[in-house]
Amino acid sequence: MTTLPTEAPDTLPDRHASPGRQSAGGWLVYCTAAVAVLALLAGVLVWQKVTSMQEQLARQSADAIGQATEAKSSARQAQDLALETAAKLAVSDAKLAEVALQRTQVEELIQSLSRSRDENLVADIDSSIRLAQQQAQFTGSVDPMLAALKSADNRLARTAQPRLAPLQRAIARDVARIQATPLSDTPTLLLQLDELALLADDLPIANAVGLARPPETLARKPQEAISQWWLRVWAQLQAEVKDLVRVSKISEPEAALLSPEQSFFLRENFKLRILNARLGLLARQVEQARADLATASTVLRRYFAPESRKTQTAAALLQQVRMRMRTLELPRLDDTLAALSTAASGR
Numbered sequence: 001m002t003t004l005p006t007e008a009p010d011t012l013p014d015r016h017a018s019p020g021r022q023s024a025g026g027w028l029v030y031c032t033a034a035v036a037v038l039a040l041l042a043g044v045l046v047w048q049k050v051t052s053m054q055e056q057l058a059r060q061s062a063d064a065i066g067q068a069t070e071a072k073s074s075a076r077q078a079q080d081l082a083l084e085t086a087a088k089l090a091v092s093d094a095k096l097a098e099v100a101l102q103r104t105q106v107e108e109l110i111q112s113l114s115r116s117r118d119e120n121l122v123a124d125i126d127s128s129i130r131l132a133q134q135q136a137q138f139t140g141s142v143d144p145m146l147a148a149l150k151s152a153d154n155r156l157a158r159t160a161q162p163r164l165a166p167l168q169r170a171i172a173r174d175v176a177r178i179q180a181t182p183l184s185d186t187p188t189l190l191l192q193l194d195e196l197a198l199l200a201d202d203l204p205i206a207n208a209v210g211l212a213r214p215p216e217t218l219a220r221k222p223q224e225a226i227s228q229w230w231l232r233v234w235a236q237l238q239a240e241v242k243d244l245v246r247v248s249k250i251s252e253p254e255a256a257l258l259s260p261e262q263s264f265f266l267r268e269n270f271k272l273r274i275l276n277a278r279l280g281l282l283a284r285q286v287e288q289a290r291a292d293l294a295t296a297s298t299v300l301r302r303y304f305a306p307e308s309r310k311t312q313t314a315a316a317l318l319q320q321v322r323m324r325m326r327t328l329e330l331p332r333l334d335d336t337l338a339a340l341s342t343a344a345s346g347r
Contacts, residue, residue: 124166125152132148149174171336174331174333195317295298300314
């Protein structure tokens, strides 16, 4: 048998509830619905805001990714540029080092050329001065030495090398010494020696007798009067008588013992002494020439007549030549040659 459930009297709907209670429940439903709608609207708004934020974040992320990509590309370009710059800098450093090396080589070459030029200049000046010194010794004149020294001074002045300044000062000292040295004129001395050689044939020997006069005819001339003819004959006789005896003083005994043949050789010996002195003067053998002139002076004083005017003239001329030969020594260029040696050695 089936039993039907029975409802409790308190659980059954109260169909007969009051109208005020029903209105309160409606308001609650409305409020709940309104809250739900508001929540739904708020959710929609929040969802839209979140969506916009996501979009904004996506855009920012995309922008950041793009900027990062660009930065990475810029960094790569900067790195490539830095590598290229480093390579160019390395090439520039290599070229700079090469240029510095070339500059050093060029400077060394210039210095070598300068030293070579200075050495050639010093050698050229040395050879020219030595050649001028030889020419001065041959000619007996200082003009070749002065010309060589002045030419060397001009060349050094054009070069303007400080290390050659001592050479210029040495040249200036030698030029001043040469110009201040009195020198005899060699051609004049040669002419005086030639005059002495010509006088040697006419110099009278100290023991020589009177020269034989040419015989004069005593015949009377057609236009001559008798008285004048007798006077001429008388004068001729007196001269002959006076020539028979001659008294003279001979200070040197050797002169009185000379024979006529020895007198001839004595005169020739005197002439040879003069000619030897002349040759020695031409050969620049001054000491030998002085010795020959001293011997000739001794011979002239000892064996020739001192009272003769020709002997006196020869003695004066010989003394003058000997005095001039004392100043015949050419000055030496010791300072210039020493400076040239120092410059050639590179000190």
